[in-house]
Amino acid sequence: MRQIEPYVVEALPFASPPGAPAGCVPRLVEHDRLQCRADGPDDPATLLEEFLAGHGLPVRDLTRPGVHRPTDTVCGAAVFVSAAAGARMVGAAPGPASPAPAVPDLVAVVYRHGTAPATGHPRHRTDGWELGPWTESWTPRRHADAVRRARDAIAAGDIYQVNVVGHGCARYTGDPLPALRRLARLPGARYGGVLTGAGWAIGCASPETLVEVADGRVYTRPIKGTRPATGPGRRELLESAKERAEHVMIVDLERNDLARIARTGTVRVDRLYTIRRWSDLWQAESTVSATIADGRGLADLLRAVCPGGSVTGAPKLAALAQIAVLEPVGRGASMGGLGWIGPDRIDLGLTIRTAAVDADRVHVWAGGGITWGSDPAAEVAEAAAKSGPVRAILADPHRSR
Known part of the structure; x- marks a missing residue:
């Protein structure tokens, strides 16, 4: 078993954690790190808030943001929440165990500004990289059966919608970090970046905002609805009554989530059902925002928006109970949040289109939202379409898109 090099700082000049200030990236140095699992004794939201506040980041009252100064010692923190x-x-129900247990459930890496650009880090080579065949955690038939069971739960009135996710893994040889950096550069990867630790790494090409906070206002940008990035595919997505109904249901869920931490009357839908492109797919995105209520901190924010509504379902707690039963393995590094928390802003992407690496395997997850109108075969095909570009770019050391 090989050891993945443990420090995020090594990757910074090439694929920084999503959201790190571009002007600071070349001279960022890891200052302190928090890592833990979700089954520990501490509440992850409280633990993260206390850790970051202890390093001077203003996360106890998000209506009172600080100012990012390149002259300050602490620049901010790369954060991952599974x-x-x-x-x-x-x-909520914890669900099945992660197939990549080496990846922690909560990571916060605090960076300080160094006095000079980082130098002397080893170069990573693409020769010797080889990815073996993919092993799926369920067959297409079992995936389709899970979709049917989800529809049964909808028919029974237990839920309105649920996101069902599958997983695949492949053995590898060579250095995984160049492959993860290629992934982070996929077109449309708003939250493209790499995060590493001892024996694990995460590469993200997500287009979706889990939560952003700037100037006292909070934003989430759920994505629901997928078609091939062709002219007919775009028209079909715009005209699909099923996709639009599914999308609006999640927008309503996100409005309710933000209302839990918002000033009364400030929640609004800024954009509804906007079509955007990620790699070879069209996807529908909306923007929901609100003004944060006085005294609300990072822990309150995370409890309101996590896990993300677009990858759980509605009602959220009932959907999470279904997910714990339907899915074959845990979601690991997927369907969580990854990004940057600085003195002046919070910006976490939802970890869709994300791969995790442990000592000998690469892991990828993909799925989709199930409604009463879902067709099992179409849902299986949609999950494959989402994971396809991720798997392809991980496999090909010479592919640049």
Whole structure:
């Protein structure tokens, strides 16, 4: 078993954690690190808030942001929150075990400004990289059966919608970090970046905002609805009554989530059902925002938005209970949050289109939202379409898109 090099700082000049200030990236140095699992004794939301506040980041009252100064010692923190940690925050069912247990459920890496650009880090080579065949955690038939069971739960009135996610893994040889950096550069990867630790790494090409906070206002940008990035695919997505109904249902869920931490009357839908492109797919995105209520801190924010509504379902707690039963393995590094928390802003992307690496395997997850109108075969095909570009770019050391 090989050891993945443990420090995020090594990757910074090439694929920094999503959201790190571009002007600071070349001279950032790891200052301190928090890592833990979701099944520990501490609440992940409280633990993260206390850790970051202890390093001077203004996370106890998000209506009072600080100012980012390149002259300050602490620049900010790269943060990862798994779906399991999010479920723990809201007291939901934990679900099955992660197939990549080396990846922690909560990570915060605090960076300080160095005095000079980082130098002397080893170069990573692409020769010797080889990815073996993919092993799926369920067959297409079992995936389709899970979709049917989800529809049964909808028919029974237990839920309105649920997101069902599958997993695949492949053995590898060579250095995984160049492959994860290629992934982070996929077109449309608003939250493209890499985060590493001892024996694990996460590469993200997510287009979706889990939560952003700037100037006292909070934003989430749920994505629901997928078609091939062709002219007919775009028209079909715009005209699909099923996709639009599914999308609006999640927008309503996100409005309710933000209302839990918002000043009364400030929640609004800024954009509804906007079509955007990620790699070879069209996807529908909306923007929901609100003004944060006085005294609300990072822990309150995370409990309101985690796990993300677009990858859980509605009602959220009932959907999480279904997910714990339907899915074959845990969500690991997927369907969580990854990004940057600085003195002046919070910006976490939802970890869709994300891969995790442990000592000998690469892991990828993908799925989709199930409604009463879902067709099992179409849902299986949609999950494959989402994971396809991720798997392809991980496999090909010479592919640049």
